[in-house]
Amino acid sequence: MTNSHSPTHASRPKAASEDACLDQQIQHLLVAVEHEIRSAPAGMNELSLIKALQKPPWELLGDVVFSEPEKLYPVHFLLFHVLYRLRDQLSEASESLKISPLNIRIEAETVVSGEGVPNSVDTLRHFYLDLSQYRLPEEAIRQMMNHFWAGTPGQAPAQSETREAAEALGFKTIPTDFPTVKKRFRRAVMHAHPDRGGRTETIQQLNQAFAVLKAHFRHSL
Structure with missing residues (x-):
C-alpha cells in the first residue's frame, strides 16, 4: 500500500496549486498586456512591455535578471504565451497582433503578405502555447539562447523584424x-x-x- 505522505502524493497538490496560480497570473496578464499594447499604437519592444508589467497598477512580474538566461527565460516564455493567446482572441475581432521581441503591436487584420513564413509562425505558436515548455532544465535553456530572440533555428526573421533590428543598432x-553588424554591435x-x-x-x-x-x-548565405 502506498504511503499517502510519500513525495509522489505530496507533490501532486503542490503541482496543482502551482498550476492554478500560473493560470491566474496568465488571466491577469492577458488584460494587462492588451491594455499596454493598445496604449502604444506604434508598438513597444519586449523589454518595455516587461517593465510596464512590473510597475503599478499591474505589478504582475517581479524582478527580472536580464543578464541570467535561466532567470529571464520563464518571464519571456510566459509573456509570449500570453501574446499568442491574445493574438488568437484578437483575430476573432478582425485584429492582428504583431509579435516580435523588437516590436509588439495591434493592427487591423489584413491579408497576409509574402513577408512572413506561415509554417514557422505556427511552429512558434505551438511552442509558446505549450505550457510544459515553461519549466525547462537550466541546460536546455542555455542551449536555446543562441537563437532565443530570433525564433526557431530554421526560421529566417521577417523582413520587417530585420529592419527593426538594424534600426536598433x-x-x-x-x-x-x-x-559591419558585428563592429556596430560591439561599439554599441x-x-x-x-x-x-x-x-x-x-x-x-x-x-x-x-x-x-x-x-x-545565416539564412542569406
Whole structure:
C-alpha cells in the first residue's frame, strides 16, 4: 500500500496549486498586456512591455535578471504565451497582433503578405502555447539562447523584424554584410555598458537586435 505522505502524493497538490496560480497570473496578464499594447499604437519592444508589467497598477512580474538566461527565460516564455493567446482572441475581432521581441503591436487584420513564413509562425505558436515548455532544465535553456530572440533555428526573421533590428543598432537600412553588424554591435555594447552609466536592459535589447541580424545573414548565405 502506498504511503499517502510519500513525495509522489505530496507533490501532486503542490503541482496543482502551482498550476492554478500560473493560470491566474496568465488571466491577469492577458488584460494587462492588451491594455499596454493598445496604449502604444506604434508598438513597444519586449523589454518595455516587461517593465510596464512590473510597475503599478499591474505589478504582475517581479524582478527580472536580464543578464541570467535561466532567470529571464520563464518571464519571456510566459509573456509570449500570453501574446499568442491574445493574438488568437484578437483575430476573432478582425485584429492582428504583431509579435516580435523588437516590436509588439495591434493592427487591423489584413491579408497576409509574402513577408512572413506561415509554417514557422505556427511552429512558434505551438511552442509558446505549450505550457510544459515553461519549466525547462537550466541546460536546455542555455542551449536555446543562441537563437532565443530570433525564433526557431530554421526560421529566417521577417523582413520587417530585420529592419527593426538594424534600426536598433543605429543603421538606417539593413546592412549588406555581417562584419559591419558585428563592429556596430560591439561599439554599441561598449557605450551601453553599466560601467559607463548604461543599463543591462539596453544591452539585452542590443543582444536581441544582433541575434535577429545574425539569423538574417545565416539564412542569406
